[in-house]
Amino acid sequence: MGQSGGQSLAREIARFTGRAEGALDDKGRLVVPARFRERLGAKFVVTIAEPDPCLALYPMSTWETFCERLEAAPLKDERYRRFVRHLLAHTDETSCDAQGRVLLPGALRAYAGIDREIVAIGSLTRVEVWSKERLGTTAPSADEAAAFTTELGLY
Numbered sequence: 001m002g003q004s005g006g007q008s009l010a011r012e013i014a015r016f017t018g019r020a021e022g023a024l025d026d027k028g029r030l031v032v033p034a035r036f037r038e039r040l041g042a043k044f045v046v047t048i049a050e051p052d053p054c055l056a057l058y059p060m061s062t063w064e065t066f067c068e069r070l071e072a073a074p075l076k077d078e079r080y081r082r083f084v085r086h087l088l089a090h091t092d093e094t095s096c097d098a099q100g101r102v103l104l105p106g107a108l109r110a111y112a113g114i115d116r117e118i119v120a121i122g123s124l125t126r127v128e129v130w131s132k133e134r135l136g137t138t139a140p141s142a143d144e145a146a147a148f149t150t151e152l153g154l155y
Contacts, residue, residue: 014039014040014041014059014061014062014125015039015122015124015125016036016039016122016123016124016125016126016127017122017124018033018035018036018121018122019119019120019121019122020033020035020036020119020120021117021118021119021120021132022117022118022120023116023117023118024104024109024114024115024116024118025101027103028103028104028105028106028109029097029101029102029103029104030101030102030104030118030120030129031099031100031101032057032096032100032101032102032120032127033120034100035122036057036120036122036127037096037100039059040057040058040059040096040127041059041060041061042095043060043093043094043095044057044058044059044060044063044093044094044095045057045058045060045063045091045092045093045094046091046092046094046102046104046105046108047087047090047091047092047108048086048087048090048091048108048111048112049112049126049128050083050086050087052128053111053112053113053130053131053134054112054128054129054130054131054134054135055104055108055111055112055114055128055129055130056123056126056127056128056129057102057126057127057128057129058125058126060093062125062126070084090107090108090111092105092108104129112129112130112131112134113131113133113134114129114130114131115131117131117132117133118130118131118132119131119132119135
């Protein structure tokens, strides 16, 4: 028997997990960790990760889904237009070079406060690239984690 539409779509969306630390080279290039490179694909998107002060790497198919949801917004008021302009002005389609490096444009590095040291984190549908100094803690408190997993029906 065939898969339902939702199940097959879920299988097409890359899932990202794990953490890797690294550093930009002198030209502002990041070696994309091998664990993420294959799932990102040959071409992917690098953008700001509003409201968090980090960057996000999206596979093209996931980015297309993101844009479809953005385009489907029922209200395209001034707030919507400002957000879309801001987001897309800080978005680039890119790819890794033969050494697995991607150039992080200066404006994106400035947004995320990335000078040299980074932490790349798999965040389900995207890879987040954080300044090591800005990342802080990624763990919720025990109470917050318990409440959230219960609310989602996971436990």
